[in-house]
Amino acid sequence: MDKGEYLTVSQMAKLHHISRQTLIYYDHIGLFRPQITDDKGYRYYSYLQVNVLKEILFLKKLNLPLEVISKIVKDQDPQEAVGILKDQRKIIDAEIEKLIRTRKYVDERLLLYDTIDFNQPVDEPYFRHVDERSFLALPFEEDICGNEDELQVRFMAAVDEVGSYDLVPSLGFGVIIPKQALQTDLKASSVFVFVPEGSPIIKHSPLVHTLPAAECCCMYYYGRPSHHQNQLRSLLAYIDEKGYAAANDALDICLLDHVKYQGQKDVDFCSLQIPVQRK
Template identity: 35%
Template sequence: MDDLISISEMAKLYGITRQTLIYYDEIDLFKPIKVDINGYRYYSRRQIPYLREICFLKSVGISLKDVVKHFQNRSADKEMELLHNQKVKIIQEMSRLSKLRDSITQRIKLYEQSVEADKAQIREPFITKTSTKRILFKEYIKPIHRENLHTTLMELWREVFKKELVPCSGFGSLFHMQDVLNHQTLATAGSCLFLPVWNNDYAESILIPGGECACMYKYGMPYDVEGIEILLDWINSNGYELCGDIIDICLLDTTFYKNQNTLDYGLLQAPIKLKA
C-alpha cells in the first residue's frame, strides 16, 4: 500500500473533490487502480501525471466529453490538434466578449448622457459636435403609431440577433433631410439601431458622418414631429441650414418611468452649416 494513495489524498493533491474523482471513475476517464472490499478507492502514484493532464485540459475549457474521447486514443499529434481547436474557440469567444464589452460601454455612455441631460433645458436648442455613427435602418411600418413603432424596432433587433450582435448604443429614428425640408418629415422616416462604427457585418448599414449639429432634448414619441419643427425653425433663425439627415436618439424609453409618463426622452441631432 506504500505506492498507493487514497482518493482523499489524490483529490487534495489537485484541489478537487472526492465526488469529482468518483465521477471520473464512473465515466471511465480516470479509474482507481484498486478498490478494496469496503469500496475505498486507491490510486497508484504513477497515475498522478494522468490526472494532471486531465485537470489541465479541463482548465483550458475543453469539455469532459472531449477529454474522455481524447484519452481513449491519446497522442501528441491529437492533443496538439485538440488544443489548437480550443485556441480557435477561445479567440472567437474573446471576440464575442469584446463586442459585448463595447456594447455595454456604449450603453453606459448613453445613460450617462441621459443623466447629464436631466440638467439641461427641454426644447432649448444648442450646438455641439457629434461623432460618426453607424446605423441599421428600417422605414416605419405604416400606419405610423406606437404599436407599429415597436414592431419596426423588433424587426431590426431580430436581424441583429441572427448574427449574435448587440447594438452598441440603443436605438432611435432617422428623418431624411429632403423629407424634412419638403415638410413631409415622416414620408420615408424610420427606426434605427446604433451599431459600432467598425461593424461591417451589414452591407445595408449606413454611416452618419459626425460634425456640427443643432441638438435639442425633448419628451415625445419619434413620430411626433413638433420637436423637429421647433429645431428647424431655430436653425433657420440663427443663420444656419440643415445639411444632413436628422437623428432622434432615444435616451430613456417609457420602461424607466414609474409614473404616468408615456413619452420617450430623446435627443434630436440635426447636421447644420452656416447659410451661404
C-alpha cells in the same frame, strides 16, 4: 495491501485541490479509477496515478469535454492528442474573437450613454455640437408613425439589415423627420439605426447615410420615437426665437429603451436633434 503505498480518496483530492466527490464521479464514469477498491468499497490510488490525474485536470482547464479527455488518457496517442489540442485552440480563438466583438458592442453602448447629459432638464431646449454620424435608414412605405406595431416591425427590418453586415445596433435608433416636414406636418419619413464609424456597411450599403457634424438644437423627452409633435413644435419655436433655422433633417433618437418615468412604465428616453444655422 500496504496502505502506506497508496493514497486514499481524501489524500488524492487534497493533493490536487479538488473534492472527494469529483474523484468518485471520475471513477463512476470510468475516467479515472482507483488502483484498488477493497471489499468495503474504499478506494486507493497508487502514487503513479498522481501524474495521470494531474494531466486530466490540466486538460479540463482547457475546457475539453470529459469524454475527449478520457479518449486522450486511454489511447495515449501523442499525434491524436496534438490534433485534439489544435482543434481546441481553434475553438478558443473563435471564442476570443467573439468576446472581443462583444466588448466592442459594450464600448459602443457606453459611448452612446456618454453622449447623454443627465443634468440637462427634460423637455427644455438646448444647443450642443454633434459630431458626424452614419446611420442605415429605411423609409416608410406609408405613414405608420401612429401605428406602433408597424413601426416596430420597420425598426426590426433595419436591425436585420445592419445584422446582415455582422453588426449589432448598439449605438441607438430612431426616426428621421425630413427638413421640409419641419415646416409642415412634422411627420417622420424613415426609421434609422446608427452604425459605427469605419464599418464596411458605410461603403457598401446604399441605405447608409452620413450626417455631417453640426450645431444642433436638442431636447430630451420621455415617450416614443415618432410621438414627438409637441416637443418638435416647442423646439422649432425656440430655434426661431433664437434666430436660427433648421439646416438639415431632424433625428428623434431612442437613447434608453423601456424605462420608468413618473409612474409610467415602458417609455423611452429620447432626444430630438435638429441641425441649425443662423437665419
